[in-house]
Amino acid sequence: MRSLPDYDVIIVGGGMVGASLASALCVEQFRIAIVEAVSSRSDNQPSYDDRGLALSLSSQRILAGLGLWDKLCSTPIRHVHVSDRKHFGFVRLHAEMLHIPALGYVVTARELGRVLLDRLDMTDNIEFFCPATVDAVWIEPACAKVIVNIDGVTRTLKSQLVIAADGTHSRSRELLGITVQIKDYGQTAIVTNVTPEKPHCDTAYERFTESGPLALLPLSDQRYAVVFTVNTCDAGHYLQMDDYTFTNCLQRRFGRRLGRFQHIGARKSYPIKMISAREQVRDRVVILGNSAHTLHPNGAQGFNLCLRDVAGLAEILIPALSENKDVGERELLNIYLAARQKDQRHVMRFSHALATLFYNELPHKVLVRNTGMLLTDMLPIIKRSFLRQAMGLYGRQPSLVRSLAL
Numbered sequence: 001m002r003s004l005p006d007y008d009v010i011i012v013g014g015g016m017v018g019a020s021l022a023s024a025l026c027v028e029q030f031r032i033a034i035v036e037a038v039s040s041r042s043d044n045q046p047s048y049d050d051r052g053l054a055l056s057l058s059s060q061r062i063l064a065g066l067g068l069w070d071k072l073c074s075t076p077i078r079h080v081h082v083s084d085r086k087h088f089g090f091v092r093l094h095a096e097m098l099h100i101p102a103l104g105y106v107v108t109a110r111e112l113g114r115v116l117l118d119r120l121d122m123t124d125n126i127e128f129f130c131p132a133t134v135d136a137v138w139i140e141p142a143c144a145k146v147i148v149n150i151d152g153v154t155r156t157l158k159s160q161l162v163i164a165a166d167g168t169h170s171r172s173r174e175l176l177g178i179t180v181q182i183k184d185y186g187q188t189a190i191v192t193n194v195t196p197e198k199p200h201c202d203t204a205y206e207r208f209t210e211s212g213p214l215a216l217l218p219l220s221d222q223r224y225a226v227v228f229t230v231n232t233c234d235a236g237h238y239l240q241m242d243d244y245t246f247t248n249c250l251q252r253r254f255g256r257r258l259g260r261f262q263h264i265g266a267r268k269s270y271p272i273k274m275i276s277a278r279e280q281v282r283d284r285v286v287i288l289g290n291s292a293h294t295l296h297p298n299g300a301q302g303f304n305l306c307l308r309d310v311a312g313l314a315e316i317l318i319p320a321l322s323e324n325k326d327v328g329e330r331e332l333l334n335i336y337l338a339a340r341q342k343d344q345r346h347v348m349r350f351s352h353a354l355a356t357l358f359y360n361e362l363p364h365k366v367l368v369r370n371t372g373m374l375l376t377d378m379l380p381i382i383k384r385s386f387l388r389q390a391m392g393l394y395g396r397q398p399s400l401v402r403s404l405a406l
């Protein structure tokens, strides 16, 4: 008989992805440990900041399946307007086209964090080591050992499986010697929020400009979450501007469609890179979330893709754990990866194509993308297919996306 390690699963990183996976696994009496570096409810928790997140219908279904959706305060996106600044192309998307109430929803990362952490607090079978960091990860035939540092005290945790969900600069990925491919876009996203003069009418905007995309996502109280992408060499300049000057820059970039922008919020910046881990599974290891793939925020797909990975992984782990199988076995983890790779590749290619095609003023590229936008706007068949992809409702998706229980 197999001797059992301390935990079934250790999740390194209790951010959006690690906490979502724990929420999916805690429905059964599995023994789960989370190792998180930053105090969960503190203002400087990097995963749960004031960023607005556009959640696709696939994410809404997954969170509903986990019993979390009703607890979230969200704003629906019923219309999307995509345009190319100074050029003729645009695309308008409407929820009615697909006979659905919304194309997606906006929540703040902080709100999502509140709901996820409330769920974890209510669960007895999760041990939360926080603030704690990982000093070493050893993979042995019978178990994985994670050496954690808790307030200067070192402790060894043993489990069948280690999930590295500690973000883009994952320390656990590095400790395992897993290398990454990096594409630096030379861009920085400046995130803030603003109240426009006119009501938002549940409309999101994505405006492609010479220095990168500008996204406005509707929030409650008629506010908009703003993702303003600039060349990294100019980012310091934009961050140091006073509010009045910055609001004017934003206004010039967006135009007057929503009237005057007022009440600008605090600004925070994120360097933009595409990062993909060269390995996502090993014996007793899964690399998950931003640690596995970090995307350009242009298509608002990063967390949506990660959440479909979480649903796909939970779908494999829960039955195996229920049957007392060893969830660290490579064959099992390969099944997860095989099921998820097509979606991952598709979304990464789409995000990279958006970043390169729209960041290019060569006349033939401008013509191709603007003609493509107009065709998409005019032809319902292209529009519907585009929408299904953006909502994560294409191909074979995990059962929670198909609204089936885990």
Ligand SMILES: Cc1cc2nc3c(=O)[nH]c(=O)nc-3n(C[C@H](O)[C@H](O)[C@H](O)COP(=O)(O)OP(=O)(O)OC[C@H]3O[C@@H](n4cnc5c(N)ncnc54)[C@H](O)[C@@H]3O)c2cc1C
Pocket (backbone or CB within 6 Å): 012, 013, 014, 015, 016, 017, 018, 035, 036, 037, 038, 045, 046, 047, 048, 051, 052, 053, 054, 055, 132, 133, 134, 165, 166, 167, 168, 170, 171, 172, 189, 191, 227, 270, 288, 289, 290, 291, 297, 300, 301, 302, 303, 304, 305, 306
């Ligand atoms: C500007 C911007 C806008 C975005 N907008 C959208 C959007 O609209 N829609 C969408 O789907 N996605 C969006 N994303 C992507 C989304 O934010 C990410 O996909 C998501 O944050 C990934 O979550 P994660 O848990 O993998 O990583 P993170 O959120 O980075 O969390 C990692 C966690 O690990 C912890 N940690 C780090 N190191 C250690 C360590 N050594 N030991 C223990 N713990 C550690 C951190 O404290 C953190 O809690 C956006 C991203 C950006 C930058």
